[in-house]
Amino acid sequence: MTVTASSASRAAEILSRPVALNGLTVPNRIAMAPMTRKFSPGGVPGDDVRSYYARRAAAGVGLIVTEGTYVGHESAGESNRVPRFHGEEQLAGWAKVAEAVHAAGGTIVPQLWHIGMVRKPGYPPYADAPAVGPSGIRVDGTENAGKAMTQSDLDDVIGAFAEAAAAAERIGFDGVELHGAHGYLLDQFLWAGTNRRTDAYGGDPVARTTFAAEIVAAVREVVSPDFPVIFRYSQWKQEAYDARLAETPEELEAILTPLAAAGVDAFHASTRRYWLPEFEGSDLNLAGWTKKLTGRPTITVGSVGLDGDFIRAFVGEGAPVQGIDELLDRLERDEFDLVAVGRALLQDPEWAAKVLGGRLEELKPYDAAALNTLS
Numbered sequence: 500m501t502v503t504a505s506s507a508s509r510a511a512e513i514l515s516r517p518v519a520l521n522g523l524t525v526p527n528r529i530a531m532a533p534m535t536r537k538f539s540p541g542g543v544p545g546d547d548v549r550s551y552y553a554r555r556a557a558a559g560v561g562l563i564v565t566e567g568t569y570v571g572h573e574s575a576g577e578s579n580r581v582p583r584f585h586g587e588e589q590l591a592g593w594a595k596v597a598e599a600v601h602a603a604g605g606t607i608v609p610q611l612w613h614i615g616m617v618r619k620p621g622y623p624p625y626a627d628a629p630a631v632g633p634s635g636i637r638v639d640g641t642e643n644a645g646k647a648m649t650q651s652d653l654d655d656v657i658g659a660f661a662e663a664a665a666a667a668e669r670i671g672f673d674g675v676e677l678h679g680a681h682g683y684l685l686d687q688f689l690w691a692g693t694n695r696r697t698d699a700y701g702g703d704p705v706a707r708t709t710f711a712a713e714i715v716a717a718v719r720e721v722v723s724p725d726f727p728v729i730f731r732y733s734q735w736k737q738e739a740y741d742a743r744l745a746e747t748p749e750e751l752e753a754i755l756t757p758l759a760a761a762g763v764d765a766f767h768a769s770t771r772r773y774w775l776p777e778f779e780g781s782d783l784n785l786a787g788w789t790k791k792l793t794g795r796p797t798i799t800v801g802s803v804g805l806d807g808d809f810i811r812a813f814v815g816e817g818a819p820v821q822g823i824d825e826l827l828d829r830l831e832r833d834e835f836d837l838v839a840v841g842r843a844l845l846q847d848p849e850w851a852a853k854v855l856g857g858r859l860e861e862l863k864p865y866d867a868a869a870l871n872t873l874s
């Protein structure tokens with residue numbers, strides 16, 4: 500396998516540079532992508548979850564974005580093993596996670612989550628709560644599959660996000676990430692496929708952004724001015740990989756501008772392969788376009804470091820995986836500011852230490868068995 504010494508030393512140098520997200524200085528450019536693990540019975544993150552995050556912080560991950568964690572609304576989730584970001588015991592568990600990550604030299608934000616129409620009958624005491632969404636339509640197009648949210652439902656969910664963000668700051672987190680991606684509640688409002696509302700929350704892209712922007716504004720109001728608010732979004736949906744929110748940069752700008760104006764400090768543009776251009780006529784990926792259109796720092800993500808030999812491996816149907824030099828070139832051009840790493844960090848808790856230490860040849864190839872444990 501061919502990792503050149505110059506790639507390794509460039510990776511170490513470029514990825515080691517600190518970066519500011521509002522009042523937070525992240526010590527380097529490597530973020531852990533949010534990944535649902537379902538190891539928190541009763542919604543309480545325990546010692547194993549704390550060690551899992553602390554281990555990655557100790558090995559050099561600059562910014563941990565936690566797995567999606569449910570806000571305090573009866574319809575927010577469906578699994579009793581996904582951590583919740585409300586309730587005394589749950590928040591006490593999270594406080595210990597944040598403390599351990601800080602002790603290990605890292606920074607950490609919770610990813611605040613409401614799954615909306617994805618919800619199937621849930622766990623007690625919320626078992627009977629309905630799936631809710633903009634129009635009662637599932638991402639797969641099924642109509643009348645839940646409740647179209649009333650104004651009072653919208654106000655409750657906005658309040659739940661704000662309360663969770665206030666709790667995050669109170670218990671020692673460094674910021675919050677709002678989950679607006681992948682076909683969950685906020686994205687169901689952003690996307691015309693699930694949002695058929697005729698009131699102020701539906702219609703053109705700007706109107707469809709109203710609900711998410713109101714959540715951002717409500718969060719901004721209850722946290723300190725320098726507390727970073729990150730917004731994650733995607734074109735693709737969990738149940739529709741080819742779906743798109745925006746076909747043109749102009750449409751994307753219509754969505755991102757109200758979010759930035761409402762107080763988003765950084766965007767996390769979720770793609771499955773970071774090297775793919777987002778729109779014709781430019782090499783910029785989704786994070787690159789987001790930075791260009793909003794001026795805010797951005798996080799890129801998608802198949803970073805997934806290949807064992809890092810340079811020439813192939814995934815799935817044979818799509819080429821790009822090597823570290825492509826990523827470094829884009830970082831050097833300021834296309835984006837941070838790089839989130841998902842599966843490669845599940846596989847190898849030491850991934851960041853190896854990359855920051857110029858030890859690319861020691862990276863382990865990804866094996867899906869890594870999904871089964873919290874090691």
Ligand SMILES: Cc1cc2nc3c(=O)[nH]c(=O)nc-3n(C[C@H](O)[C@H](O)[C@H](O)COP(=O)(O)O)c2cc1C
Nearest residue numbers: 532533534535566567769800801802803840841842
């Ligand atoms: C097991 C698993 C769970 C995930 N859970 C979440 C989640 O809770 N929130 C989210 O925004 N993305 C989630 N994702 C998507 C990742 O954050 C990331 O965008 C994706 O894995 C691509 O990055 P990678 O190629 O480096 O793995 C999940 C991905 C995996 C593999």
